[in-house]
Amino acid sequence: MIKFLLSISLYLFGLQLFFSQNIRHLSVDDGLPQSFVSALEQDEEGFVWIGTRNGLSRYDGQNFKTFQHHFNTNNSLASNTIDYLRKGRQNGLWIKYETAGIDYFDTSSGKITHIINTAFLEKNNIDIHRKSWLVTQDGYLWFKTIKNELFSFDIQKKILSRRNLNFNSDEIIYNILEDKNKNIWVLTQKNLKIFDKKKNSFTDIHIPYKMFADKLYQNNIEAVLFHQLKNGELMWADKDRFYFFDPVKKTFRNEKLPFSSIYTIKLLSTDIHGKEYFVADNAIYRYDKALGFRKIAAVSLEQNRPPQAFLVDNSGLLWIGGDAEGIYTVDPKLNFRSFSFEKDFATDLLKNYYGVSLNDFFNWPELNGILPASYFLRSATTPNKNWIALNRIVSYYDHLQKEILRLPELPKIKGEPFAPIKGISLYAESPIVIDELNNIYLFQQSRWKFLFSLKNFNANIKTANIYFDFKTKILWVITESHGILKVNLETQKIYHLKNNTKSLPVNHLISLVPDPKNDDILWIGSNDGLIRYSKKNNKGKIFSGKDGFPDNVIYSILPDKSGNLWMGTNKGLLKFDPTTYKVRTFTRSHGLENIEFNRFHQLMLPNGKMAFGGAKSGVVFSPEDIKNDHFSPPTVITQIALNNENIDLTDRNLNPVNKIKELSVDYFENTVSINFAALQYDDSKQIQYRYRLKGYQDEWIFAGNNAEAVFTKLPPGNYIFQVNATNTTGNWSNLIKSLTIKVTPPWWKTWWAITLYVILLIGGIFWLIKFKINQEIIKNSIKLKQKEAHELRRLDKIKTKFFANIAHEFRTPLSLIVGPAEQLKSVESQSEKEILFGTIKKNTNSLIQLTDQLIDVAKLEAGVLKPHFVWGDVVPVISNIVNAFLETASEKGIALSLESPDKAEFLFSINTLDRILYNLISNSIKFCENSDTITVKVDKEINGLSIQVIDSGAGIPEDEQTEIFERYFKGSNQNQLQGNGLGLSLVKELVDLHHGTINMTSSTQNPSGTTFSVWLPFEAQKDQLAEKAEHQENSKEKATILIVEDHEELAQFIAGNLAGSYHVLTAENGKKALEVTLEKMPNLIVSDVAMSEMDGFEFCKALKSDVTINHIPIIMLTAKADAESRLEGLSYGANDYVVKPFSVEELKLRIENLLNLQNRQYEYFQKQLLQPQINIAESETKQPDSTNNLHKEFLNRIYEIIAENLDNSNFSVDELASELSMSRTSLHRKVKMMFNIPTGEIIKI
Secondary structure (H helix, E strand, O other), X not given: OEEOHHHHHHHHHHHHHOOEOOEEEEOHHHOOOOOOEEEEEEOOOOOEXXXXXXXXXXXXXXXXXXXXXXXXXXXXXXXXXXEEEEEOOOOEEEEEEOOOOEEEEEOOXXXXXXXXXXXXXXXXXXXXXXXXXXXXXXXXXXEEEOOOOEEEEEOOOOEEEEEOOOOOOOOOEEEEEEOOOOOEEEEEOOEEEEEEOOOOEEEEEEOOOOOOOOHHHHOOOOOOOEEEOOOOOEEEXXXXXXXXXXXXXXXXXXXXXXXXXXXXXXXXXXXXXXXXEEEEOOEEEEEEOOOEEEEEEEOOOOOOOOOOEEEEOOOOOEEEEOOOOOEEEEOOOEOOEEEEOOOOXXXXXXXXXXXXXXXXXXXXXXXXXXXXXXXXXXXXXXXXXXXXXXXXEEEEEEOOOOEEEEOOOOOOOOOOOOOOEEEEEEEOOEEEEEEOOOOEEEEEOOOOEEEEEEOOOOOOOOEXXXXXXXXOOEEEEEEOOOOEEEEEOOOOEEEEEXXXXXXXXXXXXXXXXXXXXXXXXXXXXXXXXXEEEEOOOOEEEEEXXXXXXXXXXXXXXXXXXXXXXXXXXXXXXXXXXOOOOOEEEEOXXXXXXXXXXXXXXXXXXXXXXXXXXXXXXXXXXOHHHEOOOOOOOOEEEEEEEEOOEEOOOOOOOOOOHHHOOEEEEOHHXXXXXXXXXXXXXXXXXXXXXXXXXXXXXXXXXXXXXXXXXXXXXXXXXEEEEEEEEEOOOOOEOOOOEEEEEEEOOOHHHOHHHHXXXXXXXXXXXXXXHHHHHHHHHHHHHHHHHHHHHHHHHHHHHHHHHHHHHHHHHHHHHHHHHHHHHHHHHHOOOHHHHHHHHHHHHHHHHHHHHHHHHHHHHHHHHHOOOOOOEEEEEHHHHHHHHHHHOHHHHHHOOOEEEEEOOOOOEEEEEHHHHHHHHHHHHHHHHHOOOOOOEEEEEEEEOOOEEEEEEEEOOOOOOHHHHHHOOOOOOOOHHHXXXXXXXXXXXXXXXHHHHOOOEXXXXXXXXXXXXXXXXXXXXHHHHHHHHHHHHHOOOOOOOOOEEEEEOOOHHHHHHHHHHHOOOOEEEEEOOHHHHHHHHHHHOOOEEEEEOOOOOOOHHHHHHHHHHOOOOOOOOEEEEEOOOOHXXXXXXXXXXXXXXXXXXXXXXXXXXXXXXXXXXXXXXXXXXXXXXXXXXXXXXXXXXXXXXXXXOHHHHHHHHHHHHHHHOOOOOOOOHHHHHHHOOOOXXXXXXXXXXXXXXXXXXXXXX
């Protein structure tokens, strides 16, 4: 056992001397204008600004853009020699020149404002110190001069003020600071001085430490680091300590540096998280109040000159500006430490990490030289031990005991050549190995030696590595060209898994590790990529270049604690996530000295770090120190070219290119090139870009590392250019840069040109349409005139024919009148005279009918033919019309019949119905011959009346049926028949006048015949009357009418027609009507006679017998028109008599007359009330209506009762009602209706 605790501690101290950090260098060769870097700042957009002795430069990760002084140009730098930069508000920079004063540079617009120039400095004999100056938030420039004086300068008012500090001549101003509360602090070697704005003076706070032993600072050459921490403390430093002052608590503290610096600390920068980084003696440190000081990186500048500028950018990258050495950047997230081999990978690692030589570890004399490939280290790891095999010896390092133990050498087999170990795994806590001849050995702890487990199987197969699965007792052996061997150590059976597309993708295998989190998975390195092999499913999936691998050869694999796989390849070191399959590649840009690694050059070190090696160098790192990049870099536009020429922004009055929100492009410069950059500087080659032009190409275009987008011949339109970038680990940033691009159309596609086109097009179309319309008007006018002429000729022929027919129609009956009239002179026989008189009468009626038709046609054309509706039984009317044709039909041998219900009450116009049926029946008779039949059918429907005239005549041809109702139309078969062409057209117009319909069906085929169907609606006629009634004026108060009718439909009809002028009540019989009359006291009653319960006569008798209501007039409705029935009704006291069917207008007129008569009676009896009683009897003959004595009798009875009670001062209406045997209410209603005054007024009179 070899002890090496002492050597390991010595190694840890000295190891960093030959390890290098991940450092990149930017020089003049990369575009830097000059190698002396005096200042570094990062603006709000993410650009890094660099002050040099040859101007100000802006860096975007790819290119430098330099701003310099130009003679006779006001908007340029005052000088190219820049001393220092300070970040200002609103994304500006304050520039301090070595000899030319101070400028303000607006990084957004590129505008430069000269604050203090050389002439001002010379005039006031001042020289501003390089770093001891600042610009306050309220616009004052405070600065220290080389002469140790303090000034303030009002930038707006251009007023310079010298500040009195009241200190001793040996007290030196080291720096100036403005804190978060806008307080001004001045640091000297003895005091902190705070400026009191109200008193315009400084107050001293004594520093209880002796500081600044450095002669440079004692001689007032350099400014001291002076800074405010995130917690509000003020901090400064010398070469030994950091000093702190709490402005709130007024307390001081200090912390000693963990190293001894040569110079006082002067460079400090704060990251975006508020952590302070500083530079001291070629190293970078981080300070945290809780954790203290931590060394981040060692930076050895080539010329060993102290750094001049320091910056921590937004991504955490560290920047150092050197004196004539350009810029160095250090990425603390990539803590790779590369080293060159002193001898070889195994020898150097064992010596420097384990503190032993190959001879100590494996009995390998160093005199043997570099290890050949067959003897490279093989290793296996358990939580507390590293097992390492070399040659035929296995040793392990115990992490707990901090010691190395070497196991006995493998047993030799007689007659076999020397065979070094090719693979090592673990059987529980014991190693299991395989040698070059495929002998498998298992170490037994109890016997302290290796024993054969399986001898010399498949000796011709070259083994690459092994893994033992303790759960299944299977040894997995990968080979260099024969796939995988599964060896069951208990049964000693061997299963050979060869190349198969479904299981093992390739046979050439190199390295093997189990998945640290999934027992079923093996990860196998091959010449064709990384294989994920499932032991359970016997399936393999390969990852290669298509999955983001830079190279397909996987030489070595080591898993870390998080389950990630680290792999050495020909083109870099890979980190692979077995869960997400995401791969990250590390190359020289990440700090690797060598990117080509070798097989078997991997080793887990005792401190948990990993080591990978190549041909001449290796790399050591802790996986936990290689941080993922979570930074989201902003993407900026750096240049725009139109037709391959960079645009001049000043000519277009535009902001700097990255500030442009909208770019207008002419149609003739529509090839647009856009350069862009992601402002992340640690490894710009790893950054990937994607872009799109919305409105032209909406899908993202992946550009890789190419930072340019070119769009050729963009058509006119509005587009949005968007560009996005990844960070160094391939994660897309959430910051997307957008630019609106408007490609203006050529003049022939501008809005005004299109408007002109539209106007011309519309004008042309309008002219064409107008031309066509005029042509059509002319054509139509010609056609119309031709048609009118043709129609006039046709009408003339029709009229000529019509008048000929009319003349014939008139001539025939006239002849039959004149002839018999002349014969009457000579005929003496009475019977012959009667025949001649009958002929004359018949033809006279024909002339009257013909004349009526002509008059009706004229009235219809003039619009003055109006139907006069009456309510009644339509059957007798239709029967009379049919009967009128019986004789004519009989003469022709035609059977004419009527089919109708017994009764059908309906609202109809007798004259109109007569004309309709006359023409239809006469038309049928014309077209019927002997033995034909004509049937008239009448049906009362719910909403109307249906009338059909059906004949079995010759029928009407189909081609004439559509014109049958046209005026003056005569069918072809009418040439032999009499007719004038008016009858059916008159019928159609009369039916339309009734809002009805008429249809015709006819057939000339056997059986032939024609059917005319007329339907007359009831509701339409009723609505017509109701509408007419609603428009009647009613200037007086509406009277109440009681309708007594047991026919519900008739009652509703009468009520509907009276409702517009009166308040209408209804009752279904006399008994109910009597009750309603006593309760409501109507002004007039209209009562039917024939009712089921108490008919009209009985009701009238009861009404007139009751003194309470006998004054109410009543109109009787009856179907009995004889005089006897009228006299009977009048004898019961009826005031008027209306016979059914009746006209509504007649009924309304009779009602109105009776009510007017009643009103005249009101006036008459009101006058009589004012005269003595005797005058009433005397004036009987002067009454308006001598037939009605009821009013007089009733009034005389009232006067008699009042006269009898003249002495009764308490006589009232109630007593009067009692004397009259009436209720008070009935008396009041009767008096009010008869005399139109209250009952109490009669008593007073």
